[in-house]
Amino acid sequence: MPRLPVLLAAVSLTLAGCATIPHSGDVEPVTQSPHGESQVRVYAVPPKEKAGPDEIVDGFLEAMTSDDPDFAMARKYLTKQASKDWRPEDSTTVLQDAPDRADADGTGQGGGSGLKYPLYGERIAEVDSAHSYQPVTPTSYKGTIHLVQQKTGDTKEWRIDQLPPGLVLGEYDFQRNYRSVDKYYFASGRKQLVADPVYIRQRIDPTTRMDPFTQAVKSLLDGPTNWLKPVVDSPFPTGTQLARGTRSLEFDDRNALKVPLNENAAKAGRAQCRKMAAQLFFTLRDLTSTRVGQIELLAGGSSLCVLSEDQAAEFAPDQGTGGEDPYFVNAQGRLAQLKIDGSDPVVPDPVAGPFGDGRTKLDTVAVARDERRAAGVGGGGKSLYVTSIVNDGDPVEPLLSSAAKQPKDRLSAPSWDGGGDLWVADRDPAKPRLLRFAGGVAPPKEVPVDGLDGRRIEALRVSADGVRIALLLTQEGRTSLEIGRVERHGSGADETVSVVELQSAAPQMETVTAVSWAGPSRLVVVGKESGGVQQVRYMQTDGSTSAAGVLPGLNQVTAIAAADNDEQPVMADSQDAGIVQLPSGANWQTMVETGSSPVYPG
Structure with a gap:
């Protein structure tokens, strides 16, 4: 009806x-x-x-x-x-x-x-x-x-x-009164869009009298936040602002939006203008309950360029971030894929190659975003391997081995960024370090991390855009969650990479157990507040939360995984329930009773 x-x-x-x-x-x-x-x-x-x-x-x-x-x-x-x-x-x-x-x-x-x-x-x-x-x-x-x-x-x-x-x-x-909005800029020297969360007024801003759409556009044109500024670029010509007196922006009946800019914007060429429109497209996408059909930029009343929904897909921040089905390590130490298709019982599908046939047994794993390779840590955290998961091949030699005596002091679970680089932490007390493998191959290069202050990197997850890294840092029995900015200088063999300006992402939590990226600016975090019980919740990368972010209770969670697409279920490893999933609008459901290290590509 x-x-x-x-x-x-x-x-x-x-x-x-x-x-x-x-x-x-x-x-x-x-x-x-x-x-x-x-x-x-x-x-x-x-x-x-x-x-x-x-x-x-x-x-x-x-x-x-x-x-x-x-x-x-x-x-x-x-x-x-x-x-x-x-x-x-x-x-x-x-x-x-x-x-x-x-x-x-x-x-x-x-x-x-x-x-x-x-x-x-x-x-x-x-x-x-x-x-x-x-x-x-x-x-x-x-x-x-x-x-x-x-x-x-x-x-x-x-x-x-x-x-x-x-x-x-x-x-x-x-x-x-306020809501979080992701505005988007391009990773420096790349076509990858990076989310920069800010807060704008839910309704008309009392000071500027701008509606939420116009507030978001103004904030985008004002430039990135200070923390993100060193690693992103904006193609808008210097001095570009909304046309004088613009306080309201409205979509027409075709879901198209015209954005009037001042004369400074007219300096942009057509290719540059399309990138400008893409920034606006994805910034405004989550501000409306209906899809954005088209963005048109105007300067001095003349059209600069038009970008349709289909054309904007070229710049999507989640492009190339992997498929829809998660992976896990089964009870035999083999890498398998879980098909999220509603079938019962769930029958995991082993991957091809040494990780799937048992020749290289795994403790933890990370699947590359193109789903052609995977990195695995085995031998009680001692050795890191990388191999194909789509073709059979010979047994692989470790890319890296930790010299630590205890498994808890050896290699962390690995993580891939959107550029195909592989990251892992060696937790050896004698030589703790963060390592990056360019292109997922040897030799590794140590990545300096400013602001550790004696804390050890317990676990890590790199964002799809490659400019942010989530770190679990341990000191004196407490594990905190911090986000670091990944700065790159030079190129090729001369490229240097460092992590700087760590900022707390969950200061209200006494300890954090596990973390996963869950979109451009959101994390899913397992932890507990002082005197509280373990909880699973969504958090923004800027550390803000909402009551709606708390997920249904789940006991003894040791690992968590979320996809960039929020329509996919959150996965977890629970000592009580096995490998479980949380579909939208439902409760936790057991997929397999034994296993570990659930992951989505990345």
Whole structure:
């Protein structure tokens, strides 16, 4: 039967002193909106006449959580000078819960001619003016709001003259007002697109008055975040911005979008323009619930280029990232493939060559993204091998052997990047090192890692774009998850590679057991918080999380694997249940009862 249009009224929260429910207005059809947009709205109201200092502080804190244009209502709680100086767009401090103020009885603390209200909370992240989310290990936050009485007409009213910089929001209000968006740039010197996650407003931005599509485009044109900037390029000519006054971008009935740019964009040639359009195509792709059919770039009213959905596939960030079926090491140490086709019972299909016929027994494995070769570690972590998995061949000699005495101190599971390079860590206490095999062949080259500070690389996973690496780092019994930037200089035999600027990706977790890439900017992580139980959850590479990211419970997980295509099930090795899968919308299902090292290509 035909789908009926959905009619929704605006939903709002009634919050003390500052939020109100509209009592008039029509119920309107919901038009196409950014995916996941929250329907909960907070409407700010101005301070009441002769409001007490408690009411002013509480009202301002609530008004900061609204979408009010230019935070006009929030500014009514400030003195004229404080309003002029306050720049809410410069930064956002994210707390575990809404900021708590002292002196709830309204007496305040003596502060000269005014009143001082300390603010408290547990700080978990900062968002800078470039919309980059930076998580921190939860730490105590303390801020201050200071009030004075100023003359308004014939009376004196309490107003705020000193306040913390930017916005201070609880995590719930932050997630209600903001959403994560991947903007895309090209890996330096390559055609591979790299995701750069930022946070934009769910609805109209109070400061710029731009809708979410326009915010995303502006953020893309402003350039990559500082952390990613050294390893990516943008083909947009210097100074390219949206045409003056552009605040809204809308798809037409053919799902085509025209993006008006300033005259600087006219310097781009046609091939360059197509790459610019590809960046926009994939940046906007996840912001709409319908597919993006076409992107057209304009400069000075003239068309620069048009890129269709089919043409954009040439630049897809997940191209060449492998097939849809995972692999695992069976109980006999052989590499086999699991067919995710719903058949029961599941019959694993051994691969061809030494890894599949048992001549080279494996502990852990990584399958190249073209699915023609695999790298395996065997002999209790002692030796690394690479061989074909599509053709039979002679037994292979190890590319690398660890000298460590204990298996736990030998080689980590290997990982392939999107350029065909193979990575592995030797955990030998006498000589710990990260190694890269260009093209997956010998000889290995050691990759220096800045910022290890005595920590040992326990496990690693390289991203498909090859410019980021997820590292599990162990020290004094705690294993943390950090993301490093992979910098390459030179080319061919002279190329040097290093990992720099490690940033914590799960600071709230006491220890992390396993990790896998699960798309351009997302990880699936196994770990636990202090005093908590083991959990499996999705996390962004910038360390941000959401309640929706927690996956169904699973005990004793030792390995995890996810595909770049989020329609494929997450795979795990559970000591309780064997090799299991998590299809979309279902619970964990056992595929085979014995085995280890489940992996997707990469």
